[in-house]
Amino acid sequence: MTDTDRQxxxxxxxxxxxxxxxxxxxxxxxxxxxxxxxxxxxRVGQPLSVLLPEGERELGVETVTGRELSLLIELATGASAQxxxxxxxxxxxxxxxxxxxxxxxxxxxxxxxxxxxxxCTSAAVRIAREKRGIADGLLPGLFRGGQxxxxxxxxxxxxxxxxxxxxxVRVLASPSRLCPxxxxxxxxERGELAALWDGAPQxxxxxxxxxxxxxxxxxxxxxxxxAMNPQIVALDEIxxxxxxxxxxxxxxxxxALLASAHAGCLDDLRARPLYREMLSGGVFENFIFIKRTxxxxxxxxxxxxxxxx
Amino acid sequence: MLRWLGAGLVILATGSMGLHGIARLRRRxxxxxxxxxxxxxxxxxxxxxxxxxxxVLELLSREAPxxxxxxxxxxxxxxxxxxxxxxxxxxxxxxxxxxELELRREETELMTSLGLSLGRYDVRExxxxxxxxxxxxxxxxxxxxxxxxxxxxxxxFFGLASGLFAAIILx
Numbered sequence: 001m002t003d004t005d006r007q008x009x010x011x012x013x014x015x016x017x018x019x020x021x022x023x024x025x026x027x028x029x030x031x032x033x034x035x036x037x038x039x040x041x042x043r044v045g046q047p048l049s050v051l052l053p054e055g056e057r058e059l060g061v062e063t064v065t066g067r068e069l070s071l072l073i074e075l076a077t078g079a080s081a082q083x084x085x086x087x088x089x090x091x092x093x094x095x096x097x098x099x100x101x102x103x104x105x106x107x108x109x110x111x112x113x114x115x116x117x118x119x120c121t122s123a124a125v126r127i128a129r130e131k132r133g134i135a136d137g138l139l140p141g142l143f144r145g146g147q148x149x150x151x152x153x154x155x156x157x158x159x160x161x162x163x164x165x166x167x168x169v170r171v172l173a174s175p176s177r178l179c180p181x182x183x184x185x186x187x188x189e190r191g192e193l194a195a196l197w198d199g200a201p202q203x204x205x206x207x208x209x210x211x212x213x214x215x216x217x218x219x220x221x222x223x224x225x226x227a228m229n230p231q232i233v234a235l236d237e238i239x240x241x242x243x244x245x246x247x248x249x250x251x252x253x254x255x256a257l258l259a260s261a262h263a264g265c266l267d268d269l270r271a272r273p274l275y276r277e278m279l280s281g282g283v284f285e286n287f288i289f290i291k292r293t294x295x296x297x298x299x300x301x302x303x304x305x306x307x308x309x
Numbered sequence: 310m311l312r313w314l315g316a317g318l319v320i321l322a323t324g325s326m327g328l329h330g331i332a333r334l335r336r337r338x339x340x341x342x343x344x345x346x347x348x349x350x351x352x353x354x355x356x357x358x359x360x361x362x363x364x365v366l367e368l369l370s371r372e373a374p375x376x377x378x379x380x381x382x383x384x385x386x387x388x389x390x391x392x393x394x395x396x397x398x399x400x401x402x403x404x405x406x407x408x409e410l411e412l413r414r415e416e417t418e419l420m421t422s423l424g425l426s427l428g429r430y431d432v433r434e435x436x437x438x439x440x441x442x443x444x445x446x447x448x449x450x451x452x453x454x455x456x457x458x459x460x461x462x463x464x465x466f467f468g469l470a471s472g473l474f475a476a477i478i479l480x
Contacts, residue, residue, distance in 0.1 A: 016392075019392050023392075071395060074391060074395060075391055078361050078363050079363075079427070079429070080361035080363070080428050081431060081435075082356070082361075082362075082428070082431070082435060083360065085359065085431065115431070
């Protein structure tokens with residue numbers, strides 16, 4: 001099976017999350033488009049659209065209704081709002097196959113915090129993608145003295161951080177000519193990296209990866225440090241002080257880190273107090289920036305040095 | 310001889326009609342008891358374990374009291390249609406197809422209304438809906454027990470008495 005076939009299969013799998021009436025429209029997309037599709041977007045009163053590397057394209061002319069969005073949520077949660085409570089309060093639902101349904105609309109609050117949606121007006125079905133080989137060119141540069149060095153993947157939302165992170169985890173946790181398989185502990189708070197379902201990862205994250213799913217990242221890092229004796233700790237999207245504190249502690253324990261962050265360039269990182277401390281502490285030695293040019297992704301590896309700070 | 314045989318058969322027939330009436334009253338009580346127990350189990354699975362609806366229905370199709378298992382089995386099987394229709398529709402169809410429960414209209418409406426909340430709202434709202442339905446079923450169970458105790462003797466008496474009466478006339 002080629003990579004294109006695999007991606008097209010993933011599109012079909014993600015389209016199964018849609019209600020019947022919308023699914024039919026999603027299947028109007030030709031095979032080449034299915035392989036490249038990144039998201040399916042539903043907005044009440046607008047036609048279904050697909051996000052491709054070159055931009056959004058409408059599928060069919062029929063508009064999405066509020067009832068169809070309600071059905072989408074029922075399908076994505078398996079009619080189990082009680083089990084997806086924490087996710088709904090974060091604005092998304094993690095689904096079988098590693099796909100993710102992001103939601104927007106009117107929310108209701110509990111103790112001043114978002115607790116769920118009283119009405120949804122739009123949804124984005126993000127298609128989980130495995131892109132084998134995208135890290136091959138980068139990998140040799142991530143080692144120094146035969147050892148993997150802590151690496152931060154930086155890019156704006158939707159640029160492919162999670163896909164690259166998953167591929168790096170897969171490669172590092174499997175034996176290769178560059179290195180023996182590392183013991184990688186994967187802190188998968190949102191269930192996007194390994195997409196555990198019934199205890200089994202839906203996406204390939206390598207042979208020697210231990211997955212901690214659904215746990216807040218800061219707590220997860222400390223847990224795997226205590227429990228799993230990892231050589232590398234991997235986590236997606238550093239977003240809060242608890243994450244950076246746990247990362248710094250892990251680094252002080254001699255564990256290598258592999259993480260991602262929302263940032264377009266080094267200046268973005270420097271400008272944010274959250275990352276400034278990590279940069280000055282030299283927590284990460286490698287920085288990978290993802291740029292999108294003409295629908296293609298370009299990976300740029302930068303070595304950490306004093307200039308960063 | 311044939312007259313006596315015929316009279317015996319008449320008494321047997323009317324007597325069995327009386328017994329059938331008693332069995333129906335008893336069955337109604339056991340169905341309501343089964344529904345109440347299964348809703349208690351459902352509430353703890355949803356509100357304490359926060360188990361997915363599919364798992365809850367699968368569990369109840371195995372572990373609920375026997376008279377009501379069919380309802381949950383139908384609802385569980387119906388989940389395959391999610392996406393073509395809403396959970397409410399699936400639940401409503403499961404309740405309506407469970408004719409073996411012999412639910413009265415009020416009970417059917419009550420059980421159907423549960424489909425509006427199950428799996429849809431937050432745990433607290435689901436617990437409230439389950440509690441409300443359970444309390445009303447408990448009230449119905451109380452009445453069903455009274456009806457069983459009061460009417461069982463009547464069914465037995467009229468079954469046998471009408472048989473005897475008919476037999477005397479025939480003889």
